[in-house]
Amino acid sequence: MVVLRIATAGSVDDGKSSLIGRLLYDTKAVYDDQLASIESASRQRGLSEVQLSYLTDGLKAERDLNITIDVAYRYFATPKRKFIIADTPGHFEYTRNMVTGTSTADVSVILIDASRGLFEQSRRHIAISSLLGIKHLVFAINKMDLVNFSEGIYRQFANQLTEVASKLGRFDCAFIPISALHGDNVVEASQHTPWYHGPSLLDYLEQADIETQAYEVGLRIPVQTTVEASGKNGETELYALGLIESGEVAVDDMVTVLPQGTKHTISDLRNVSGAVPSAIQGESVSFKLEPPSPIKRGSFIVGAKDWPKPTERFSAFLCWLSDEPLKLHAEYKLLHTTQVVSAKVTHVVNRIHVESFETEPASSVGTNDIVEVHLTLDQPIFADTFEECRPTGSFVLADATTKATCAAGLIRRLQETSEPVEEVSVGIS
Amino acid sequence: MSQTIWNVEKEIRPVKRWNIEEEAIYILREVAGQFRKPVLLFSGGKDSLILAHLAVKAFLPGKVPFPLLHIDTGHNFPETIAFRDEFANRLGFELIVRKVQDSIDSGRVQEESGPFPSRNRLQSVTLLDAIAELKFDAAIGGARRDEEKARAKERVFSHRNAAGQWDPKAQRPELWHLYNGLLNQDETCRIFPLSNWTEADVWQYIVENQLEIPSLYFSHQRQIVHRDGQLIAITPFTPPQPGERVETLNVRFRTVGDATCTGAVASEASNVKEVLREVLESNLTERSGRNDDHRTEAAMEDRKREGYF
Numbered sequence: 001m002v003v004l005r006i007a008t009a010g011s012v013d014d015g016k017s018s019l020i021g022r023l024l025y026d027t028k029a030v031y032d033d034q035l036a037s038i039e040s041a042s043r044q045r046g047l048s049e050v051q052l053s054y055l056t057d058g059l060k061a062e063r064d065l066n067i068t069i070d071v072a073y074r075y076f077a078t079p080k081r082k083f084i085i086a087d088t089p090g091h092f093e094y095t096r097n098m099v100t101g102t103s104t105a106d107v108s109v110i111l112i113d114a115s116r117g118l119f120e121q122s123r124r125h126i127a128i129s130s131l132l133g134i135k136h137l138v139f140a141i142n143k144m145d146l147v148n149f150s151e152g153i154y155r156q157f158a159n160q161l162t163e164v165a166s167k168l169g170r171f172d173c174a175f176i177p178i179s180a181l182h183g184d185n186v187v188e189a190s191q192h193t194p195w196y197h198g199p200s201l202l203d204y205l206e207q208a209d210i211e212t213q214a215y216e217v218g219l220r221i222p223v224q225t226t227v228e229a230s231g232k233n234g235e236t237e238l239y240a241l242g243l244i245e246s247g248e249v250a251v252d253d254m255v256t257v258l259p260q261g262t263k264h265t266i267s268d269l270r271n272v273s274g275a276v277p278s279a280i281q282g283e284s285v286s287f288k289l290e291p292p293s294p295i296k297r298g299s300f301i302v303g304a305k306d307w308p309k310p311t312e313r314f315s316a317f318l319c320w321l322s323d324e325p326l327k328l329h330a331e332y333k334l335l336h337t338t339q340v341v342s343a344k345v346t347h348v349v350n351r352i353h354v355e356s357f358e359t360e361p362a363s364s365v366g367t368n369d370i371v372e373v374h375l376t377l378d379q380p381i382f383a384d385t386f387e388e389c390r391p392t393g394s395f396v397l398a399d400a401t402t403k404a405t406c407a408a409g410l411i412r413r414l415q416e417t418s419e420p421v422e423e424v425s426v427g428i429s
Numbered sequence: 430m431s432q433t434i435w436n437v438e439k440e441i442r443p444v445k446r447w448n449i450e451e452e453a454i455y456i457l458r459e460v461a462g463q464f465r466k467p468v469l470l471f472s473g474g475k476d477s478l479i480l481a482h483l484a485v486k487a488f489l490p491g492k493v494p495f496p497l498l499h500i501d502t503g504h505n506f507p508e509t510i511a512f513r514d515e516f517a518n519r520l521g522f523e524l525i526v527r528k529v530q531d532s533i534d535s536g537r538v539q540e541e542s543g544p545f546p547s548r549n550r551l552q553s554v555t556l557l558d559a560i561a562e563l564k565f566d567a568a569i570g571g572a573r574r575d576e577e578k579a580r581a582k583e584r585v586f587s588h589r590n591a592a593g594q595w596d597p598k599a600q601r602p603e604l605w606h607l608y609n610g611l612l613n614q615d616e617t618c619r620i621f622p623l624s625n626w627t628e629a630d631v632w633q634y635i636v637e638n639q640l641e642i643p644s645l646y647f648s649h650q651r652q653i654v655h656r657d658g659q660l661i662a663i664t665p666f667t668p669p670q671p672g673e674r675v676e677t678l679n680v681r682f683r684t685v686g687d688a689t690c691t692g693a694v695a696s697e698a699s700n701v702k703e704v705l706r707e708v709l710e711s712n713l714t715e716r717s718g719r720n721d722d723h724r725t726e727a728a729m730e731d732r733k734r735e736g737y738f
Contacts, residue, residue: 003448003625070600072581073574075627084625096602103604214444224455225462227491239491241458243451243606272454272486282445284454286489297462321602335607338462396607403611404588405601 001077004210006085007105007134009098009125014113015142019180020074020087023202026187027076071101080206095354095368096321098128099408105129106210107136109201114153114177115146118160123168123355130169130357131317131370131410133390136208137171140201145179149192168357176201214281215389218306219247219255221285222337222392223299239268240295241286245337245391247303249285250278256307257293258300258382264289298339300382308392310380313415315349317386319370322399322406326365333403336381336395343397347374372412386410449630453480453622454487455606456585460567460620461487461494463610467567467620468560471497471524473505473513474685475631475642476571476623482640483622484569485520496523498568500556502548502687503530504666509685512643527559547689557593560617567610569620575627585624591615628683632705645682646704648696653678659692683708 008016074085086101088094102108108129110122129137139161147153158175165171176185177193178201184190187202199207221242231237249255253266269287271279279285289295302308320326326345334343349372351362365371386393397407445451457480460467469484471477484493497517501510517524529548532538537558538551560568574581584600586608601609610618623631635642652663654673660680661667666688669675680693681704698704 002446070582070597073625074581075575075625077627077629082627082630100602100604104606212444212446224458225494227488227494229490241461241488243455268490270489272450280443280445282447282451284451284458284487333611335609335611338459340611391605394605394607396604396609398609398611403609403613403616404599405603405609408602408604 001082002080002210003082003084004107004205004208005105006083006107006109006205007088007098007102007129008085008109008111009088009101009121014111014119015180016087016111019109019111019140019142019178019186019201020085022180022183022186023085024074024076026183027078027202071097078202078206083205095124095128095370096319098125099132099319099321102128102132102134103408105132105134107138107205107208108134109138109140112139112141112157112161113143114141114157115143118157118164120355122161123164126165126168126171127354127357129171131319133213133386135170135172136210137165137173138201138204138208139173139175140180141175141177142180144177144184144193145182149177149184149190151193151195154193154196174198174204176204212282213390215246215384217246217308217384217389217392219249219301219303220245220308220384220389220392221249221301222339223295223297223301224338225297226295227286237288238292238295239286239288240299240301241284242301242338243284244279244281246281246389248278248280249287249301254304255289256302256304257289257295258302258307259310259380260293262293263304264291264293266290300337302382308382308384309414310382311414312377312380313374314383314411315372315374315413315415316395317352317370317410317412318345318365318373318397319408320365320367320406321408322404323367324399324406325367326371326407331400332406333398333400334375334377334381334395334409335398336383337392339381341381342378342400344376345373346376349373375409383411383414385412385414449623449625450483450634452606452625453483456608456620456622457484457487457569459586459608459610460569460622463608464567464618466563466565467495467569468498468525468563468565469493469495469569470556470571471499471513471517471522472571472686473499473509473516473643474571475635475646476573478516478640478642479631479634480569480571480622481516481520481522482638493522495569496525498525498527498559498563498565500552500559501526501528501530502552502689503528504548504664504687504689506643506645506662506664506685506688508643508645516641525559525563527555529555531555532558547687549687549690552687560593565617566612567618567620569622571623572621573623573626573628573631574621583621583624585621586610587619587621588612589617589619593617595619629705629708632701632708636701636705642701643685645685648679648681648699650677651680651693652676653680653693660694662688662691662693664688 072087076083088097088101110125141154141157154177165173177196178185184192185200189200221244223240223242225241227239228236249266251266251269254263256263267288267290269276271283271285329344332343334341348362350359352359352370354370362371384392393411395409396405399406529551532555533540538554572580584603588601652675653660654669654675663669678695679697681696682693684691698707
């Protein structure tokens with residue numbers, strides 16, 4: 001069954017947890033014992049109504065403080081699709097969680113409180129969706145019951161959001177008037193919005209066109225690990241295991257093994273179901289190389305031509321996730337595909353204002369900042385830009401001492417020579 | 430025309446959309462690539478046997494590069510243990526067993542007192558001791574995020590400090606499929622390749638791949654008592670209490686953990702397809718029969734902090 005991955009973001013009071021609770025409840029993904037358990041938790045906190053939001057606020061601290069502090073994953077299914085919701089808090093201090101939850105999403109569902117104005121956090125989620133290359137945005141214009149299901153107010157929000165979204169990226173947008181509390185247009189079409197002829201939220205999610213982007217950079221298989229197996233004459237043969245991140249490969253194809261740059265042909269190709277003549281982007285495969293090559297984790301299988309140039313310096317967007325500020329010129333571990341190298345941030349170009357994409361000078365980089373930086377590595381990697389190929393154009397930085405993940409990176413410009421990276425300002429022209 | 434950061438409009442070529450099986454296989458290969466000495470936690474239950482089955486697929490035509498580890502509470506159903514041994518043998522896995530009884534005998538843990546003692550919580554100590562003794566740096570488990578609310582927030586690569594503990598507030602952000610398994614001295618990772626599977630996915634997979642599973646999952650006659658709204662099987666570790674009426678019913682188990690905390694459900698489902706239908710129609714989560722989760726509102730969160738599976 002097709003799996004659709006959804007990122008939601010919202011603040012304490014715009015009804016996001018209620019919306020998710022409602023989706024789970026109305027698609028019967030909530031079991032009686034879960035309902036009994038949230039009923040009892042609601043009662044213990046002196047609440048008269050059952051809090052559907054407790055279905056998503058799983059940790060003790062969240063219930064006590066009445067906030068959502070992390071990314072929670074929720075599952076529900078209809079006969080048409082299986083859905084995975086990455087549910088993240090919307091406050092500025094949780095930009096990092098929003099980035100994390102959105103990194104794997106097909107669709108962003110952005111909640112708007114119709115009884116109030118447009119908040120910065122909505123702009124932030126639109127901007128983050130744009131940065132991470134999400135194509136589909138669904139605006140759930142919530143609390144329509146508090147504004148008498150007014151078409152005028154709905155239109156006003158839709159127009160305003162269309163303008164914001166078109167400034168921040170190129171999206172396929174939908175605007176759905178809902179009441180998460182009462183269930184209007186969440187699963188079933190509402191009687192209260194006769195002027196609205198679009199799908200309910202669930203209808204939209206069931207029907208959204210979610211083709212995975214096919215990358216055009218040629219073959220890219222980072223080797224995850226290797227295994228040995230006995231050949232026909234009892235000799236030991238080495239197999240490479242990896243995911244085809246881009247392109248396609250067939251038995252007898254000529255490929256290049258990086259970093260060596262040697263040429264080999266593919267034999268005994270398998271996907272997860274067994275031996276196959278060819279395989280495409282998105283498949284996990286194993287194969288032998290002829291003549292054999294001393295491949296290991298971190299080796300990179302690419303096409304006979306179309307291979308990425310080695311680079312030790314590039315510019316990238318960083319979303320800073322750690323509580324510790326960025327230390328310029330200090331060593332970090334950079335995880336890129338199946339490699340780990342040492343990296344230093346040598347220059348902060350600017351900070352990107354998350355609500356507008358306007359740039360501002362930055363002298364320091366702290367939690368939740370999105371910045372453009374220059375990085376220098378201690379050894380070359382073979383990469384693409386994020387725009388060309390997301391899996392080979394993204395990376396994370398880990399603290400060299402604690403090994404904790406401290407930044408998400410998106411490669412913007414690769415530099416192949418010793419010239420300084422050209423500075424190009426981002427944002428709206 | 431406005432300028433955008435990334436041009437996302439591209440010609441569409443056929444690509445394979447990642448499904449949960451591909452994702453799990455990718456994760457298992459990452460474990461083999463990133464860690465020095467991983468181990469697969471195996472109980473004979475359906476989730477861990479799917480994991481073992483996926484591991485076999487992931488490393489073909491080679492062998493799975495890690496052993497199985499079972500933490501035996503001594504309170505298992507005999508059917509589970511027989512299945513475990515047969516399964517490991519048939520698929521050519523090395524099986525390591527560590528016993529909670531040994532942890533009790535050596536004074537590492539104390540048996541619970543009270544009317545319904547369980548060794549479920551004690552397992553954490555035996556597990557952490559086994560990880561330390563055998564110097565494993567990654568332990569792969571079959572936990573799923575749909576099982577329980579604290580698990581819904583746990584990462585696929587879930588970091589444990591040098592004492593084996595989980596800090597839910599200091600989890601490493603997990604982006605794309607770039608899993609950070611970097612560790613310092615004595616730190617470990619728990620790995621959950623089935624994070625995004627649901628109970629229905631698990632049964633679907635068993636049906637589609639015609640996997641053998643322990644007989645406890647199918648309807649059979651068993652002596653039970655009703656206790657706190659649950660059906661408790663009568664075993665040497667769970668005798669009937671004074672005043673309880675022992676009945677014989679057709680039941681099956683939705684999880685096959687420790688007998689002291691695993692409730693049965695009344696069922697006539699005698700094959701995998703019937704079980705799948707029952708799961709899809711059920712109004713209760715599979716852990717509703719696990720009284721270990723019901724002790725307090727955050728029972729699972731608390732146990733996980735201590736090092737539980």
